[in-house]
Ligand SMILES: Nc1ncnc2c1ncn2[C@@H]1O[C@H](COP(=O)(O)OP(=O)(O)O)[C@@H](O)[C@H]1O
């Protein structure tokens with residue numbers, strides 16, 4: 001009895017922390033429609049700030065709580081600066097830009113935080129006056145947990161009062177429900193957005209600041225919390241603070257008990273719950289239809305078939321690539337394989353997002369399934385390289401078919417979140433299922449067959465598979481299938497009105513993209529000789545998004561430029577100190593100054609040259 | 615000859631609003647039928663139930679004797695019902711011609727073809743359809759650049775692509791200049807005559823309605839309040855009440871609901 005109560009209380013204390021960060025995320029989304037990846041950074045910076053302040057004023061109760069509040073306020077101020085310098089410029093941009101931009105902020109903060117506080121984990125002091133445990137039914141319960149259990153609902157109540165009793169709060173709610181109406185009322189929107197962002201950042205900072213007596217402060221805090229925070233916001237319904245509270249309690253309490261039965265479950269549980277909720281209630285528990293889309297996007301230009309000159313340039317480029325292993329050193333050959341793998345991955349993601357209009361935050365899932373299937377084919381089933389290579393894309397296809405069926409029932413941010421959940425579930429299973437997947441240790445010794453083991457021969461295998469895959473997707477984009485997919489993206493109503501089964505079509509598009517991501521994973525597995533769970537991880541999914549964005553989302557050639565540039569930049573920049581900072585800055589520059597990416601630049605250049613000649 | 619479309623007791627309410635209330639009518643082959651009524655009368659809701667976008671609370675819709683209720687829009691389209699929308703729905707990232715080609719590709723059941731070049735398929739057929747609505751000269755323009763009136767004409771070309779037996783046109787001339795309206799409806803009337811297709815359309819411009827419609831249905835607050843020829847409708851006291859008494863007068867300008 002006492003034991004279960006203790007579990008429940010632990011769950012509720014976790015719920016409070018989770019609620020603080022998720023409520024801020026939800027408010028920011030509700031008002032600005034930005035999916036703010038940097039929210040995890042606010043949480044982390046809040047923890048570091050409060051560590052410094054609380055250690056400085058250690059001992060006194062006032063010092064502790066003063067430090068916590070001051071840290072949260074400082075984070076709110078940081079939020080204001082970021083809102084005014086970055087986000088304000090991209091409120092009208094597509095979701096992808098916002099996500100990638102806020103991820104750039106994440107990278108910058110990782111290096112800034114490390115520069116200020118160092119790479120070591122820091123152990124904060126306990127809260128004075130709340131540093132021991134009380135016994136309830138014989139079980140020790142930390143006093144601090146009880147305080148947290150009280151703080152969560154208190155903050156909910158405070159937010160409720162602000163939203164219902166102040167003019168500003170009423171405007172925030174109105175903006176969440178109907179943004180045009182607020183514009184029509186002539187309210188100063190910019191101010192409203194900034195204030196909402198500051199409040200959200202403050203809450204995230206508070207969540208982090210309150211965390212220091214419970215866990216070590218580390219540089220991993222940002223990304224470890226953000227996934228779960230997204231889950232809570234989505235389950236609750238994006239924009240709903242009450243929803244965030246209910247969802248935080250639901251997740252945390254379920255988790256507290258589920259780990260008693262099945263200790264490994266905690267990594268995947270939130271994502272499974274989210275998937276189930278989204279399937280039953282597509283807008284979350286308290287969400288409303290219409291909340292799933294950001295600003296309307298400008299229509300794309302029509303596709304054009306490649307002209308004769310373009311075709312010649314492309315054939316020449318492929319030819320040069322084909323001959324390059326004869327001319328360059330082995331490590332360059334290996335880098336070129338990386339480039340080709342990344343390009344196929346990016347092209348498949350672009351097919352899904354650009355052509356299909358389905359933004360995926362978890363495309364690495366299918367890459368990873370392809371890689372793992374190939375690795376298991378040779379290591380456990382003794383299949384040999386060629387049969388494994390042939391079979392593995394079908395495993396990726398099966399995974400895409402399964403998850404895609406659920407995903408295409410949603411749209412916009414909710415669809416993106418479900419793709420993220422799918423990827424996290426697969427990642428969690430891979431990570432935990434030691435006996436089958438090798439868990440954290442991965443699968444080693446996945447080498448190509450004897451005849452293919454030289455770098456040069458493997459290059460040509462990769463060349464055929466990757467260039468073949470890219471060619472197939474490009475062909476598909478110009479085909480009736482691809483056009484129909486774009487049609488569904490442009491107007492579902494019109495597509496339905498000319499006889500298209502829109503969901504089925506998206507499902508097939510999703511599956512095709514997943515299958516070719518799987519093919520990229522296969523080539524990757526044999527080129528590295530090993531696979532690890534991070535081939536399915538969020539980081540790789542985001543890399544894909546960055547490639548697509550860097551290259552330019554509105555052009556079929558975009559992901560090709562983007563992937564090549566990404567691998568080159570990464571290869572160069574990761575050798576430097578503070579490469580995250582540099583990389584984050586590059587991302588922000590592209591998002592803010594060159595939103596049509598490299599493809600846009602190339603397009604302008606070609607036009608200029610043509611114009612110059614004429 | 616028997617009716618193309620038979621509508622019986624169609625009803626739909628949204629929350630407390632009875633948008634369509636026990637509406638029954640038939641459409642004969644080759645008939646050009648106008649459905650008129652003030653904004654909010656339930657015309658669009660009616661259309662949405664006829665071709666499957668909305669499920670009615672009660673009633674039946676039969677196309678050549680076959681029940682349509684519960685059939686999704688895409689299947690109803692395949693059975694030969696075309697549709698244009700009050701607020702145009704086109705593929706903005708494609709050219710004008712490609713929009714028509716898409717309807718043709720779907721009609722020829724090739725949307726799962728993954729190797730052909732979509733933009734090279736059914737070019738002549740698409741051009742012919744564009745000629746029909748005098749949009750041929752704009753065929754290579756991106757759809758996103760079109761003026762609103764041109765989008766409406768494009769929608770007509772798209773809707774004709776699969777040679778429908780019945781065409782539902784929701785405010786086909788809204789947003790057009792008066793001369794354009796007359797031209798478009800004269801064109802549609804010509805198509806009705808030549809191809810024997812039945813058309814149901816909603817319209818605010820009474821000149822257009824009286825000039826072309828074979829028969830007129832008047833809807834008010836979800837209920838069918840009158841039915842007849844132009845002359846009969848003009849003389850009908852209830853209709854005059856709704857239009858004149860309601861202050862909307864036989865509107866010249868369609869304000870988009
Ligand atoms: N999706 C909906 N939800 C709620 N009410 C609706 C919806 N669609 C239409 N209505 C209401 O039904 C009535 C009829 O609308 P509509 O069919 O659009 O009229 P019309 O096309 O004749 O102008 C109006 O009162 C409208 O507000």
Ligand SMILES: [Mg+2]
Nearest residue numbers: 657658700871
């Ligand atoms: Mg209408």
